[in-house]
Amino acid sequence: MDISQNIKYYRKQAGFTQVDLAKILDVQPTAVSAWESGRNKPLMDKVTMMAKLFNINISQLVGDTFDVNDIAPVYNRLDTSRKNKVYHFAVKQLEEQNNVVAFPTPSKTQVSVYGAVSAGTGEYLLDGTPELVDYDGVVPEHDFAVIVNGDSMEPTFDDKQIIFVQKTKDVRNGQFVIANYDHQAYVKKFMRDENGYRLVSLNKKYDDMLVNEEHELSIFGVVVF
Incomplete structure (x- = not known):
């Protein structure tokens, strides 16, 4: 499932209405409605709040939905050491995707x-x-x-x-x-x-x-x- 379906599913599992969730997240109820219908997507800080509220991982809430623009706000809030970890992990993922095999360089x-x-x-x-x-x-x-x-x-x-x-x-x-x-x-x-x-x-x-x-x-x- 994608994020719109997951928000609706976990909201109901937690016993919240769209109005209840909107108040907790400090947004308008129309925003929650737009998320659940797929007309719009929540910002990452709201995704984090909902994951904590529903007691699930962020990846469970995001599901199959991912946009390249979603990562930038999160990345920019990391400190330098964590940014380096994200970068090296991304490079490794790209190499695996492209089937790049790194051979040791003979000394x-x-x-x-x-x-x-x-x-x-x-x-x-x-x-x-x-x-x-x-x-x-x-x-x-x-x-x-x-x-x-x-x-x-x-x-x-x-x-x-x-x-x-x-x-x-x-x-x-x-x-x-x-x-x-x-x-x-x-x-x-x-x-x-x-x-x-x-x-x-x-x-x-x-x-x-x-x-x-x-x-x-x-x-x-x-x-x-």
């Missing part, structure tokens, strides 16, 4: 990057001081971070991607490692089979790097992503 973290490792022809690692670089995403536990140069480890590692490394000398078959191979640093997949040890590129246009007495190899650590 940027600065990580210390110790140079570059090659996914190509070789790089020198750990020269100089680390550089602070912005990183979007979750930073795992790690000992140091490096930047990938080249495309030999695509699609797992992209060119210029930051990767995180845990220092260790113990490497399992199939792990991604940061290796010093003939005095240059690489990110490669460590493999061991019946043919011996080798460092493998995921991009097949690059040859495997054999590990034997002809090459010097040491491991900085394993990639923890």
Whole structure:
């Protein structure tokens, strides 16, 4: 029901005539008649008084009737803190109406990057001081971070991607490692089979790097992503 029907219904429930209600609200009986017939609507202060008189919520009295102009007199009488609450509630309602889903904005973290490792022809690692670089995403536990140069480890590692490394000398078959191979640093997949040890590129246009007495190899650590 709308407000006109509700005023009439709750007035009769409370045992008041239109004249009785008009006297309590300090209006003319013709005003109450106009409200109940739908020819006019009461101001918000009268709505509040009637809700208290009928011992109901304002929303019960207003019912399905709402006009955008009804909210302004009420809003203007609120203090600043309550106006802020009304505003934020209205924004939330609008977002829900428009099916707007708010996704959290990822925060940027600065990580210390110790140079570059090659996914190509070789790089020198750990020269100089680390550089602070912005990183979007979750930073795992790690000992140091490096930047990938080249495309030999695509699609797992992209060119210029930051990767995180845990220092260790113990490497399992199939792990991604940061290796010093003939005095240059690489990110490669460590493999061991019946043919011996080798460092493998995921991009097949690059040859495997054999590990034997002809090459010097040491491991900085394993990639923890």
